[in-house]
């Protein structure tokens with residue numbers, strides 16, 4: 001009886017949303033086109049949804065870089081073979097191009113806060129597919145420098161970590177790692193310059209909370225991996241038992 005009632009109620013909501021969508025169409029969070037009435041439950045239009053560049057195997061077992069072609073065994077890519085990372089592996093949901101790139105840009109620089117829920121959905125999909133949560137104790141967001149956070153008014157990594165935490169039932173350790181040095185923007189720098197730029201930029205504020213813990217570090221974008229690596233290093237130095245890097249998007 002209850003079941004029928006719930007289904008009826010859901011159908012009622014469904015019809016209601018469709019009607020509202022016809023009278024007052026919502027717009028796609030990424031491209032501003034009206035969302036199709038038949039697609040009312042989505043925050044994106046059909047065209048944007050279809051253009052999400054999901055990262056599918058094969059991808060590097062270390063740095064998460066996707067490759068074209070078939071590969072049946074776990075492998076490590078050319079780019080990171082000679083590099084030492086302080087995370088065990090990195091995974092991302094989507095390529096940092098097209099729709100995801102636009103979505104992240106709109107969130108960070110146009111402050112379209114609703115977009116966090118879209119990014120969180122992508123992150124959670126990757127988290128469920130590629131991370132074994134039996135091997136994870138807690139989630140740590142990559143920090144922003146307090147000055148940058150004041151300007152932007154939020155740290156998207158913290159919001160993503162909170163959304164993930166609710167789904168995977170692992171706590172978020174806030175301010176476990178902090179940014180002690182503000183660094184110039186990294187966008188135009190190469191890998192080595194980025195690494196130099198970040199030297200001494202992070203510190204662990206809660207060593208007792210992270211010691212012995214298996215952690216998933218969360219951020220929006222993985223570009224060269226130096227940010228994740230710098231955070232991973234201070235966490236491992238503070239005796240964290242394991243660090244995995246999880247991001248919404250991956251530069252390719």
Ligand SMILES: [Zn+2]
Nearest residue numbers: 028031045048
């Ligand atoms: Zn769209």
Ligand SMILES: [Zn+2]
Nearest residue numbers: 060063077080
């Ligand atoms: Zn690699």
